[in-house]
Amino acid sequence: MNGFLIRGCGNMKLKQISVFLENRKGRLWKAMNVLSNAGVNIRALSIADTSEFGILRMIVPDPDMAKGILEENNFVVKVNEVIAVEVMDEPGGLDELLGVLNQADINVEYLYAFVEKKTDKAIVVIRTEDLDAGIETLEKGGISILKADDVNLL
Amino acid sequence: MIYNEKAECMSAPEKEELQLKRLQVVVKRAYENVPYYRQRLDDAGVSPEDIQTLKDIEKIPFTTKSDLRDAYPFGMFAVSTDDIVEIHTTSGTTGKPTVSGYTKKDLEIWGEVVARALSMAHATRKDIVQNCYGYGLFTGGLGVHYGGQKIGCTVIPISAGNTQRQIEVIQDFKSTIITCTPSYAMYLAEVLEREEIPKEDIKLKAGVFGAEMWTEEMRAEIERRLNVSALNIYGLTEIIGPGVAQECMEKSGLHIFDDHFYPEIVDPQSLETLPEGEKGELVLTTLTREGMPVLRFRTRDITALRRGECDCGRTHVKMDRITGRSDDMLKIRGVIVFPSQIERAILKIPGMEPHYQIIASRPHHLDELEVQVETSPALFSDEVKHVEEVRKSIEKHIHDEIGLRVNVTLVEPRSLPRSEGKAVRVIDKREF
Numbered sequence: 001m002n003g004f005l006i007r008g009c010g011n012m013k014l015k016q017i018s019v020f021l022e023n024r025k026g027r028l029w030k031a032m033n034v035l036s037n038a039g040v041n042i043r044a045l046s047i048a049d050t051s052e053f054g055i056l057r058m059i060v061p062d063p064d065m066a067k068g069i070l071e072e073n074n075f076v077v078k079v080n081e082v083i084a085v086e087v088m089d090e091p092g093g094l095d096e097l098l099g100v101l102n103q104a105d106i107n108v109e110y111l112y113a114f115v116e117k118k119t120d121k122a123i124v125v126i127r128t129e130d131l132d133a134g135i136e137t138l139e140k141g142g143i144s145i146l147k148a149d150d151v152n153l154l
Numbered sequence: 155m156i157y158n159e160k161a162e163c164m165s166a167p168e169k170e171e172l173q174l175k176r177l178q179v180v181v182k183r184a185y186e187n188v189p190y191y192r193q194r195l196d197d198a199g200v201s202p203e204d205i206q207t208l209k210d211i212e213k214i215p216f217t218t219k220s221d222l223r224d225a226y227p228f229g230m231f232a233v234s235t236d237d238i239v240e241i242h243t244t245s246g247t248t249g250k251p252t253v254s255g256y257t258k259k260d261l262e263i264w265g266e267v268v269a270r271a272l273s274m275a276h277a278t279r280k281d282i283v284q285n286c287y288g289y290g291l292f293t294g295g296l297g298v299h300y301g302g303q304k305i306g307c308t309v310i311p312i313s314a315g316n317t318q319r320q321i322e323v324i325q326d327f328k329s330t331i332i333t334c335t336p337s338y339a340m341y342l343a344e345v346l347e348r349e350e351i352p353k354e355d356i357k358l359k360a361g362v363f364g365a366e367m368w369t370e371e372m373r374a375e376i377e378r379r380l381n382v383s384a385l386n387i388y389g390l391t392e393i394i395g396p397g398v399a400q401e402c403m404e405k406s407g408l409h410i411f412d413d414h415f416y417p418e419i420v421d422p423q424s425l426e427t428l429p430e431g432e433k434g435e436l437v438l439t440t441l442t443r444e445g446m447p448v449l450r451f452r453t454r455d456i457t458a459l460r461r462g463e464c465d466c467g468r469t470h471v472k473m474d475r476i477t478g479r480s481d482d483m484l485k486i487r488g489v490i491v492f493p494s495q496i497e498r499a500i501l502k503i504p505g506m507e508p509h510y511q512i513i514a515s516r517p518h519h520l521d522e523l524e525v526q527v528e529t530s531p532a533l534f535s536d537e538v539k540h541v542e543e544v545r546k547s548i549e550k551h552i553h554d555e556i557g558l559r560v561n562v563t564l565v566e567p568r569s570l571p572r573s574e575g576k577a578v579r580v581i582d583k584r585e586f
Contacts, residue, residue, distance in 0.1 A: 018536035020529050022566045048538045052545070053564055057536060074568045076534045109537055127536065 012135050012145050013081040015063040016125065020076040021047075021054035031056060031075060038069045044125055046112035057112070059084075059125060082127045083134055084146040089115055089122040097124060100141035106134050157273035157305070158266065161413050162468045166461075169469065170208060173416055176441035178205050181214065184447045187232035190225055191449065211416065211439065212427055216450045222252040222392055230446050231255045238445050243291045244391045254293070254391050255445040261300060263442055264394050267411045268301020271400035274409070274466075275360040275385050277331050279306030284323060286334035287365065288314040293395025294365055298333045301397060307331070314338070317345055328357040336368040336376060336384070340508060341572050343379035358382045364389065364396060367476055367494050371501035372508055373405075386475060392451055393438050399473055404465050407472030414442050417471060418450070419459055433458045436473065454479050484514055484580060486521045491556050493579040496525060499555035503548060505532025511570050516584040523560040525552060528567050 021027045028047070035042065044059040059082075060066045067077045087093035094113070101108060107129040115122045123146065128134030138145055156162050164172070182202040184191040195201065200213045222230060230253075231238060239258050243251040256264065277283065283302040287294030295313055302309040312323055314334070320342060323329060332339070339361055346356065358380055364387035376384040388408050389396035398415050399408035410417050419434040420427055428434045436453045440446075456478040461471050478492040485491070493512055500506050509528040514521060525548070533544045541564070548562045 016536065018534070020534050020541075020564070020566060022564070022569065027566070050538060050542070053541065055536060055538060055541065074566060076529045076531055076567055078531065078534050078536055080536050109539075 012083065012147065013131060014059060014084045014125070014146075014148060015079055016082045016127075017058050017060060017063045017067055017070075018078045018080065019056040019058075019070055021056055023049075023051070023053050028054070028056065030073070031070065034069055034073045034075075035060070035066060038066070040066050040069070044112065044114045044123070046110075046125075048110065057110075057125075080127075081131055082125050083131065083138065085124045085126060085138060086121045086144050086146055086150075087124055089120050093122060094124065097138075097143055100143060101126075101128065101134065101137060104133075104137040104141075106130070106137050155273050155276050155278075156467060157270040161411075162270060162409075162470055164413070164469055166469065169413065172413055173441060174205075174208050176413075177208065177211060177416060177439065178202065180439070180441055180443070180447045181205050181449065183232055183444075184449055188230060188447070190221070190229060191447075208416075211418070211450065214439075214450050216425065216437065216452050217448055218452050219252060219392070219454070222448075223250050226250055227253045228255065230448070232447050233257060233445055240296075241291075242293045242296070242391055242395060245292065251291075252392055254395070257445040260394070260443050260445045263414060264297060264397060265300035265304040267394070267397035267414060268297050269304040270301075270411060271387055271397050272298070272301050272305055272307065272331070272362060274400050274402040275331055275362050275383065276403070277302065277305055277307050277360070281305075281330045282308045282310065282327055283331045283333060284310045284312055284320070284327070284329035286312055286314055286320060286332065286338060287396070293389070293391045294333075297389065297395035297397055298362070317342065321345060321349065321351065324358065325351065325355045330357050331360050331362065332358055332380075332382070333362045333387075335365045336363040336372055337366060337508075337572070339363055339376050339380060339384070340372070343376065344507075347379070353381070356381070360385065362387045362400070367479065367492075369494050369498050369501070370475070371498055375501065375508065388455075388473070388476070390438075390453060392448055393440055393453075394443065398438065399470075402464060402466040402468065406464070407460055407474055409464065409468050409470035409472055410459075412471050414440070416441050417459060417473065419457070420452075422454075422456075430461060431458055433474075433477070436476075484512070484523075484582070486514060486523050486558055489556065489558050491523070491558065495555050496552055496560075497579075499551040500525075500527060500548065502551055503544075505530055506548070509567075509570050509572075510579070512580045514580070514582045514584055521584065523558060524563060525560050526563045526565050526570060528570055529564045530567060533564075 040060050042058050046057050048055045063079050070077045109127040111126045113122050113124045185202045194215045198215050237257050238255040240256045242254045285298045289295030299309050360383045362385050373384045385401040387396050387400045389398040399410040401408045416439040418437040420437050422435040436455045436457050438451050440448045455476045457473045457476050459471050459473055497508050511526045513524040545562050552560050
């Protein structure tokens with residue numbers, strides 16, 4: 001299983017899939033239903049919504065497979081890269097992380113978080129405007145970036 | 155590739171002489187055999203003998219769709235039904251259908267004009283014509299059928315619909331010419347791509363597309379995706395069916411078969427005849443039809459006429475691609491909008507497909523125009539702001555084209571209706 005590995009970038013980047021959702025009853029359910037029938041286990045999920053449409057973003061074990069299945073069902077899907085960072089599941093965890101990015105003037109497009117089951121850590125998925133700059137800054141700031149394989153084991 | 159050189163390359167004086175002779179005959183025949191025309195001409199104080207020059211046609215009152223409807227079913231026939239060998243009707247989408255009756259000779263003429271049309275797409279007896287126009291009361295299917303057979307093409311009367319079967323036939327029968335609506339051609343291209351049909355299995359070289367309005371942008375798209383020359387055919391049931399006019403490979407206007415159909419352009423409001431090259435409503439008179447002669451029929455189609463010899467060698471007068479229909483025409487806050495303008499705007503954006511729907515409403519006593527557009531992978535992004543930018547850029551393109559602000563809504567792919575005949579582009583929810 002190497003679904004999270006990104007060629008040429010070490011394995012500091014994670015693949016995320018985004019799905020266009022029309023603002024219409026039952027569309028989110030339909031997307032979930034398609035993935036569920038294909039046995040896809042969603043590791044993390046967020047929805048950006050506007051009055052007109054929604055964007056469903058997910059971390060799944062095999063993004064290319066999930067993309068294929070969704071496209072067969074007429075969804076528009078995009079695979080792109082994000083950064084996953086581990087922070088302590090306690091007050092201030094996110095503060096430190098964003099402080100590092102802020103000081104380096106790195107713009108965050110969006111982020112979402114999920115809590116690990118087995119440890120006392122939380123995982124934060126971040127999309128910075130410039131992904132490589134984001135990774136570099138976080139590494140310099142001593143923040144531990146999760147490798148694809150790490151996330152895979154969650 | 156000129157099917158009937160004598161008729162299609164006739165000199166102007168020769169043609170005008172022929173047109174006048176035929177006009178005099180057809181007016182006389184209509185007057186003597188169709189009570190409707192006798193009444194209309196009598197009311198206008200015009201007798202068939204008053205037609206001394208082609209210009210005298212302007213003395214004859216117009217025939218409208220509702221006149222034909224009032225004569226339903228056989229009131230416009232100039233011969234006994236014993237001599238009518240075939241009947242077609244319009245779809246009746248705007249009301250009761252209008253009926254067209256053909257004698258044996260009318261069918262000969264129909265075959266002849268469609269043969270000329272298909273020859274412009276370089277059809278010969280070696281070609282396999284996949285005719286996806288509907289067979290039945292609709293004129294599309296049988297009209298192309300007669301023309302194709304007249305040339306000696308192998309005609310596949312597959313009719314409309316059943317896309318899977320169409321795709322199989324394209325591959326297995328090696329069709330070289332396809333005839334259908336342009337929106338169905340787009341749909342076929344989409345399915346061929348989705349099913350990853352190998353290019354070498356597709357032998358299509360030309361398409362003769364009509365029965366609905368389309369644009370130059372759509373032509374480019376169809377030509378690229380289906381790898382064919384996409385040519386425009388024009389016709390209407392009231393006059394004969396497909397084969398009133400057809401584009402040659404020069405693709406610079408449609409040649410009207412003006413030895414059989416006499417065209418005029420009038421101002422749709424004042425009904426004055428407009429000078430050559432000016433845009434207005436096309437009016438047609440059948441010069442040779444026996445079963446149902448039609449004098450000065452108002453087609454509601456907006457175009458302009460251009461005379462002079464074409465590089466293809468034909469002298470048939472040319473009409474521009476139809477840019478609007480007075481019926482399709484939407485008036486939004488007083489501004490005239492044609493769906494074709496919105497299509498042109500959408501297709502200017504790279505990666506956009508012409509799958510859209512226009513919804514007119516009047517929520518607070520003010521007209522609003524919503525355009526629903528299908529999202530495609532090329533437009534989509536994981537970031538809201540990028541998707542918003544795309545949506546706004548579509549709005550801007552449409553605004554630039556029609557001069558009105560519209561609301562663009564992005565919808566999921568393949569969620570808008572794909573009609574296999576005429577695409578449903580406009581939904582008008584306003585109550586007047």
